[in-house]
Amino acid sequence: MTYVNRASVMGIGVTFIVTSLVAVALRFAMRVRNKMGLGVDDWLSLAAMILVLAACSVFVAGSATATFGTHSPDIGMAIYTYENPKQELQKKLEYAFYALMVPGMAFLKLSVLFFYRRIFKISRIFTVCFWILTVTTVLWGISFFIAWLARCGDHPDNGYISLETLTTKCINSFYVLVTQSVFDVAVDIGILVLPIPFILQLETATRQKFAVLAVMLVGSLSMGCGIARMVIVAWILGTPLLTEAKLAGLPSSDFMGIVSLMVFWGMLELGVGMIAICLPTLRPLLKGANVQYMMYSLRSLISLNGGAGREGSRSDGSFRKESEDSEQGRAIEKHFEYSVTSTTSIAS
Template sequence: MPTVQQANDRNGIIVMNVLFTIIVITVVALRFYARHITRAGYGWDDWTALAALIFTLALNGIFLAATIDGAITGHSPVVDGWPVTIPLEIVAQKYKYAFQTTEKPVFGLIKVSILLLWKRLFGSSKRFRILCWVMIGITIAWTFAFFFTTVFQCGTRWPLNWSPIGIFLTKCIATLDVLTVFASTDIVSDLIIIAMPVPLIWRLHLPTKKKVALNSVFLIGLFTIGAGIARTYMYLVTSYDKENNPDFIADFTLCILWSEIEANVAMMVCCLPTLTPVIGKFAASLRTTPLGKWLPTATEKTHMTSEDVELSVASKLRRKQFSRLSDKETLWQEGTVATAGYSSTNELPRNNRTILARTDISTTFEARDSDSL
């Protein structure tokens, strides 16, 4: 196996961490704002995403502290092909234990949030609902299994968790194998979860372009899988090829770095499918600015999401000259006006998906003097 490229830009890593923190907070806030403006109500997928955000922020805090303390981007002295123990190695071991323990709930909660969202969007299919519940059960079991395996990797002899790497590898469980299995199953489960709604979308009665557009939203999750593959590669190279990669602290940096990237990208992907109302509202407001004249004009005024329909239309559909009826050349004009609206959310139970609509259509004949034309 080749020698991996080391990450040494401490300031760049700190900036990346701060940007990730700002972005994940923003996307989750926009997720809740989207639910508010569409009056869809908050679901378990939203609350699970919020819990995932809390753990992601904790993960980012651990990563930032490790970078500031020098554990990330640090290096181990190497003698005879083996890292020499220094105080920084013990610090790195402590941060590694805290990070790897915290990342398990992060990935688990994000996966469950996405599955609950799938169930909410595509729950009309009984088979799909059952599949979602099965995957939720598997994900919860997967999360607890690896969480407790990490917590008790050295039994209850807690100091061994941050002992020198040579002692840690001989006194604790085969953590390298556990990390490899964890990373591999993480990628497989992500592939299954992302692919789940694709067959349902292709069965919809929509133009092919719209089907491709919908699928592209879900396939953004491939970025998460890419980060997971990069992390797995780093695990394999740095763990099983110590001859070419003997610098423990530098290897620790690479593995933690890619875990950090994967967790934050997954947090963004978890919320992106819910942000359509916010994006639509922003695009509509942008067209009222001078920049709007450079934007394409929308051909459809109706804004729909997969869950919520908001209808507020008041338009004159037809207006034309009807006839001339007398010598005074009085013009009669026929017009049809239609208005429609949805019922107040107070009229129905919150969980009722029914939409009450009222449409009033009236035809008017208005006399106008020919001189006013």
Template sequence: MASLRITPPLLWTAGTIWPPVCIVIVAARFATRKAQRARFGPDDWLTLPALALVLGMAATILAATAERGTGYPTPKPAPGTELTASSHPQTAFMAITLLQLSALAFIKLSCMLFYYRIFRKGTHRAFEIVIHVINALIVIWGFGFFFSFLFACKTHFDYFWTNLENQLKCPLDLSKIDLSLSISDVIMDVIILVFPIPLVLRLQMSTTNKVAVLAIFALGALAIAASATRLAIIVQELNVEFAAAADQDFVSTDALYFMYIEACFALCAVCLPSLSGALKLKGVQNLIDGFSAAFSNISRSSLRSRGSNNSAKKHERLNSAHSENPHSRSGSEHNSQFASRAETERDLEMYPLPKDKVITVTSRIEQNSSNE
């Protein structure tokens, strides 16, 4: 992790691409639920504040990058001002930490309430108790760490974005709080990801469908990977030897970048199971059929064009060979005449003249002449 450097292009890309992606996915979730004529539940509504907080994180990253506060090396302070020099990445780090804490709490609650809505029928009473216990832990986790960060320096909120000297006055160690937050976040994400696996395996469906359902939840593993990366960065930052040689602004940038990526992946993952029902809608099926028909027509036309090109090349080679040899051309004309005559005789053999009808017509003519 020592060589990891999150540069401004990565920050600009993440800050501009993820917001529209998250907006589209959350909007598609509500559109799918409405098309299914299903009532919006708490798990649906909780994605809206989570989306607003993710957008706030993106705005913070873009603003800090525009001011050269993130993604750039630490400027060298003047001699004697190491403790009083301001830290711009620390300002963005604290803002994103508070925003991410709230966003992850809403996302985790939305995920657990989704499990409750889907699996509560036909399950034991213990299932509901476990759901409520996990929800209570999520609420305590969110409020606890949010206010621990917010009041780490009591009411001196300006200590967070002024200088290192003021941060050292805080009674609570922010690095230890951040480490506890990262460890508990990874543990809770693993619990939430593993929780539905036994319930899905108990469903009466084929193994292929079970694997497909579990694959939908697998996107949450990407959020866990981002959270684990952030944890590794924080652990490395607490290493005294690493901290002495590392660029602190780059380290803070790496941490806030993966905090943002984790929130984006988590928001998309919590909406993906609801979007799976969109494939069963008639309009979506018609759209998919239209695309498949269009691609099949394109492939057929390409195959036909290739076949016509190949046949044209064969005719050109034959014509060139006949033009070079006149005897072969006369022979080919004779052969073509013979072939046409043979085809005519074959047609006559396959389709003989209706002799019976000719006889019948002749007899009718003789009868008419005798009557006259």
């Protein structure tokens, strides 16, 4: 696949460095400007940004050193025992990239979950689901982080020398990457569908439900990259070594090209995810809307329909009272129309 080359690697890496810094800086600025207070989701997004920036730096270094976005020599089966300084450097950069990518993705997922929790405080069922997904995400991040770091035990150099030493002297890191990508998408799907049942139960106009869904589900923008990465990783690493002429459009002996392809899609998932988790706060800024009012509207609408005996209704009684005013209701409806339009334009 020729789209993974040194120029595209450098361009993607630099782009995500800039967009990640801008997205998180604006997110914090909007929270402070509107006196909303910084929540757990905001601090998690900051932690994610630090890891994303580090991963981007590794990605850019790969382009600068001609290790990411390049190809192995066409030597056929001899690639299995082939040793080369650039191939060794690429494996070291790949090792560093995945060591940053896994916890980075975990922080991105946790930021989305705690953003949901900031909005939804109306159901014990939601709270149970929230904690299940939160614990699953933490365990997912820790387990695969440790598995990747410890893949070659006390001799990490075995993972860099050649394909032979990697496959004979280390645990099957191929299966680690495949399993990680599958669990990554599975957790993403769980996070994506978490708010849907609670939103659909709201006793309000259909278009308002879709407006809330549009704001909540912007994380699906990065899930597409995750699915693409899962398919590519499973296709490449699920095929017995050097048994096919081509894999994902590359010669199966193009070891450096294959590594570049998998890392490229991992970088896309990280970078797009970093932007996606900030979109609910950034989009109103771009259109001149007030983020505090958007959050107020979401919580007011949900609290109004949540029932008097629920936790959110008790804690947000003032919101419910103000939402009952017809003029305020019309303003909320108008605002949600804006949210649907603006968020749909992002997805398209």
